[in-house]
Amino acid sequence: xxxxxxxxxxxxxxxxxxxxxxxxxxxxxxxxxxxxxxxxxxxxxxxxxxxxxxxxxxxxxxxxxxxxxxxxxxxxxxxxxxxxxxxxxxxxxxxxxxxxxxxxxxxxxxxxxxxxxxxxxxxxxxxxxxxxxxxxxxxxxxxxxxxxxxxxxxxxxxxxxxxxxxxxxxxxxxxxxxxxxxxxxxxxxxxxxxxxxxxxxxxxxxxxxxxxxxxxxxxxxxxxxxxxxxxxxxxxxxxxxxxxxxxxxxxxxxxxxxxxxxxxxxxxxxxxxxxxxxxxxxxxxxxxxxxxxxxxxxxxxxxxxxxxxxxxxxxxxxxxxxxxxxxxxxxxxxxxxxxxxxxxxxxxxxxxxxxxxxxxxxxxxxxxxxxxxxxxxxxxxxxxxxxxxxxxxxxxxxxxxxxxxxxxxxxxxxxxxxxxxxxxxxxxxxxxxxxxxxxxxxxxxxxxxxxxxxxxxxxxxxxxxxxxxxxxxxxxxxxxxxxxxxxxxxxxxxxxxxxxxxxxxxxxxxxxxxxxxxxxxxxxxxxxxxxxxxxxxxxxxxxxxxxxxxxxxxxxxxxxxxxxx
Numbered sequence: 314x315x316x317x318x319x320x321x322x323x324x325x326x327x328x329x330x331x332x333x334x335x336x337x338x339x340x341x342x343x344x345x346x347x348x349x350x351x352x353x354x355x356x357x358x359x360x361x362x363x364x365x366x367x368x369x370x371x372x373x374x375x376x377x378x379x380x381x382x383x384x385x386x387x388x389x390x391x392x393x394x395x396x397x398x399x400x401x402x403x404x405x406x407x408x409x410x411x412x413x414x415x416x417x418x419x420x421x422x423x424x425x426x427x428x429x430x431x432x433x434x435x436x437x438x439x440x441x442x443x444x445x446x447x448x449x450x451x452x453x454x455x456x457x458x459x460x461x462x463x464x465x466x467x468x469x470x471x472x473x474x475x476x477x478x479x480x481x482x483x484x485x486x487x488x489x490x491x492x493x494x495x496x497x498x499x500x501x502x503x504x505x506x507x508x509x510x511x512x513x514x515x516x517x518x519x520x521x522x523x524x525x526x527x528x529x530x531x532x533x534x535x536x537x538x539x540x541x542x543x544x545x546x547x548x549x550x551x552x553x554x555x556x557x558x559x560x561x562x563x564x565x566x567x568x569x570x571x572x573x574x575x576x577x578x579x580x581x582x583x584x585x586x587x588x589x590x591x592x593x594x595x596x597x598x599x600x601x602x603x604x605x606x607x608x609x610x611x612x613x614x615x616x617x618x619x620x621x622x623x624x625x626x627x628x629x630x631x632x633x634x635x636x637x638x639x640x641x642x643x644x645x646x647x648x649x650x651x652x653x654x655x656x657x658x659x660x661x662x663x664x665x666x667x668x669x670x671x672x673x674x675x676x677x678x679x680x681x682x683x684x685x686x687x688x689x690x691x692x693x694x695x696x697x698x699x700x701x702x703x704x705x706x707x708x709x710x711x712x713x714x715x716x717x718x719x720x721x722x723x724x725x726x727x728x729x730x731x732x733x734x735x736x737x738x739x740x741x742x743x744x745x746x747x748x749x750x751x752x753x754x755x756x757x758x759x760x761x762x763x764x765x766x767x768x769x770x771x772x773x774x775x776x777x778x779x780x781x782x783x784x785x786x787x788x789x790x791x792x793x794x795x796x797x798x799x800x801x802x803x804x805x806x807x808x809x810x811x812x813x814x815x816x817x818x819x820x821x822x823x824x825x826x827x828x829x830x831x832x833x834x835x836x837x838x839x840x841x842x843x844x845x846x847x848x849x850x851x852x853x854x855x856x857x858x859x860x861x862x863x864x865x866x867x868x869x870x871x872x873x874x875x876x877x878x
Contacts (some may be wrong), residue, residue: 315322340364341834341863342381344374346389347842349396351812351830357703362397368731368865372830374668378661387838387858394842396808397828398554398835399775400815400860402721403700403765405478406548406558406582407565410540411532413769416446422453428465435469442470442527442540446796448769451475451626452731457482459515463861469562472525477770479624479860481522491524501574502590502646504629518703519623519646521587537568538577544768545572551774552837553855554579555774557765557819560618562587566607573609578652579861583819585667590647601662615820616665616698616764619655622675625703628738630672633706643672653682667721667819673706673745680712685727687716698818700765704741705751714759719818721763722752724782724807727770729794746797752782753800762802763818764810779807779843780851791849804844804851834863840871 336656344360350371362370362380370376389395399827416434421427422744431444434588439443444466462471462484470487488494495511503521506514517525548556561584563737565817586603588596597617622645623629632642645652659666663680666686668679679699686695699713700721713720726732727750748754756762764782766773780788783804785796796800802810824833838858843851859867 315581322507327791340380340384340865341860342377342384342386343395343838344377344386344388346391346393346395346838348828349844351397351783351809351826352829355790361836362488362827363672363860363863365837368828368830368832368834369533371830374417375426385875387873388456388756389838389873392842395840396837396839397812398837398861399772400819400826401548401553401556401766401775402763402815402818403559403723404556404768404773405560406544406768407437407537407541407568409769410544411537412447413544414536414540416444416473417448418446419448421449424461424464426463431465432487436673440570441469444469444676445473445529447474449473451480457516459483459485459488462515472529473604477624479519479629480627481517483525485519487525488513488515490528493524501645503560506795508727515837518627520627531846532565534571537564538572541568541572542577548580549859550856552859553580553773553775553836554859554861555815555819555821555825556583558584560585560587566603568612569612570607573611573701578611579866581611584612584614585618586614587620588655589620591652594654597655597658597662597664600664616667617655617659619666619668621652621668621670621679622646622672624671625740628733632672633676633677634696637742639708642674645678649678652678656682656863657686657689661690661694665695668699669701671701671703673704675700677709680716680718683716683718696818699762703750704745705748707748710751710754711758713755719763720755720760721765722810722817723765723767723771723778724752725766726750727776727796728787729796730787733796749797752802752842756802756806761814761817762806762810764807765813775811777852778853779811780848781805783848788852804848808843834860836860838872
């Protein structure tokens, strides 16, 4: 998966996030630009009226006449587009937001850069306080080690997660605090990297990360709140009005609930709670307890998160056949029996299941346990999801449609870049590489495809992911190589993934996802009609207006001023 090709614009977005005001009886009319309703059978209109936070009318300019008196009316140029707000179906918003206030190693490629990133922070912390952060990339910093950190940090404990959250980098003080030495056994579903003498190098993979990460102090509320406000502003500036948080811990849920209680939360968030092999079925009851504790107007816990495997670039993704040049095919983070028991219990409890699966074996196991849950509990409207889906065996493609499993994709990863060309294709070989991110095949087989960013692993801007889903090319080199062109999606496929299917994945299609009379007025205006421009122009398009519940949440300077009706 790609590292930070796009830089965050969180600071810029904060200045243009407008406060939502509750119970404002306002009418807004948008006309002149094409309205893309995303409704099947009548996808286009000429104007839309929003009243008291709901969609009141969709149709022609003449149909808006009853709503004009006292309304705020935007006469938009015909090249613009009005459409439903985006929904991001896999976004670690509050976690990544809090981490963004830590030390960032996203630009670090050598020890000089490492020192420049860490040293300025050391003097600002009290003695003994942990140094923490993330963002380093296995594709950029080639040889992370405890020794490299020790030269800078001394005996102060330090721990940094990589950009995709599947590897941790600890210094010697942190390893000592965790009791990790040459005699420490790898935990189930994890790996402690070791040198030729068996000593830990400082790199921890998958479940081994928790040996150190669990020692970190909780983030202070002030850091969580500051980060959340910035990240929410960025999301709304990209036209995102709702998202699924796929792995929310207790402190994150507290942060969301605190923001909601203080009137700062504009996004609607459906959240999943991670359950690992060690916790087992007890994690299902914990999820149900958290569901009751943290329910609030903009937050609902409705899912169990299952990390089935790791990632290809570190050899921790579970494959059906061995990695090229290796006897290993990677490991599952559960035994089949463990994950089956949790999945059946979660499904029986009425919870949605949200599985991380990168390798083709992991995808098959996730499908198998979803099928087992259907057989044991009976078929229901479960809408279980599998996310990432980097590699799928062709034999399993049709099962998504057959089982009603949502394919939760990060389309921004599906182009030729360092992670693909240097760290993935060489270790899976040419035949399997033809099935990298097979979104087109999933679509043809009738799978429901939901669009997502996995922020902060990659950019939160849906327009960038939409372009890559259509082109399978690097936006910076549109004449360059296309990654498996047979798996391209159409523009409307990608727009559905971020609207209609996003709402479906969140069990919210009765309220959002299309511009339908009676639904919430979550509406955006773009400077270009995405259905009428070249696909290579999509990522350079801009959101000019975001309305959430019919209230002005974001407005760009380029948006025409309201007219007098």
